[in-house]
Amino acid sequence: MAAVQRLLRTAASGGAASVARRRMTALAPEQTPLAAAFPFAVAERSRRRTAGERNVQWVFLGCPGVGKGTYASRLSRLLGVPHIATGDLVRDELASSGPLAVQLAEIVNQGKLVSDEIIINLLSKRLKKGEEQGESGFILDGFPRTVKQAEILDGVTDIDMVVNLKLREDVLVEKCLGRRICSQCGKNFNLACIDVKGENGLPPIYMAPLLPPNNCMSKLITRADDTEEVVRNRLQIYNDMSQPVEGFYQKQGKLLEFDLPGGIPESWPKLLRILNLEDQEEMKLATA
Ligand code: ADP
Secondary structure, eight states: OHHHHHHHHHHHHSOHHHHHHHHHHHSOGGGSHHHHHOTTOHHHHTTOOSGGGSOOEEEEEOOTTSSHHHHHHHHHHHHTOOEEEHHHHHHHHHHTTOTTHHHHHHHHHTTOOOOHHHHHHHHHHHHHHHHHTTOOOEEEESOOOSHHHHHHHHHHOOOOEEEEEEOOHHHHHHHHHHEEEETTTOOEEEOOOEEEOOBTTBOOEEEOOBOOOHHHHTTEEOOTTOSHHHHHHHHHHIIIIIHHHHHHHHHTTOEEEEEOOSSHHHHHHHHHHHTTOHHHHHHHHHHO
16 A cells, blocks of 8 residues: 555656556556555445445446536536546646656547556546545546456446447537637537438437637637547547447446437436436425
8 A cells, every 4th residue: 555655656756657567567456556546445345335325436438529528527516426537637737747748748639548557647646636635436537448447447446337428420520620628717618510410210410509608719729639630530549449348347237328319408308317316406406
């Protein structure tokens, strides 16, 4: 444990990748930094089995642009658990111009995956910080993205449920290209108006743009990896590297498939119904 804490401190002060690589080859998944940072790590695993005894530990899967961040953050507010998006952790690291930033920029801007070691170190630091602040439970978005990451996660904690959001590929590309972020408040918006006719057995789909308020309008930026070429590359990498993660959880009986029927007004109530959370939303609205 103390050795892992030292490793986390080393990660924070700089030499993360090489140290992590050396240590992780020698350590079993249960001894990795992730194990140390998980609030419900191995030692407590057996006594916190069901979601009734602790806050939820969910994972959101889905292709780039499908809306993992949108629905995971809504659910995190509803359930009072942190929404932890590894893509955000990577972007924070990029913006910090720390020692990893140059290395990460090259990988991320080509749409490639960051190494498991780096991503696990970023996630471990985030979980440890949350634990110190009394956070409990989580909704993970963008992790795990490889079967190896899923196996490591499995070695350190119990995931209750995995929601797999699905949308047709032509719509995913349009949504990524329409995505904008306010450089000041950090909120996500989407300028694309998706209006696709039903054909070849696929239903029609309409998604209204998610427009920013006036004060954000002049501060909108586009993610460097949201160009058409990079989006198509990310989709290919998702199919090759991340789709097998769906099978990993399907075999465990934890995968909940959710085909998005449209934009937030149609999809959110349907998702709540499938998750059996309609009452929770009503209670929250009633007490707001
Ligand atoms: P997307 O819109 O493609 O789902 P994210 O915001 O989740 O994008 O992630 C942005 C980038 O951060 C990814 O393209 C990848 O380079 C990196 N990244 C995020 N999560 C992971 C992960 N679990 N493993 C490896 N790389 C990751």
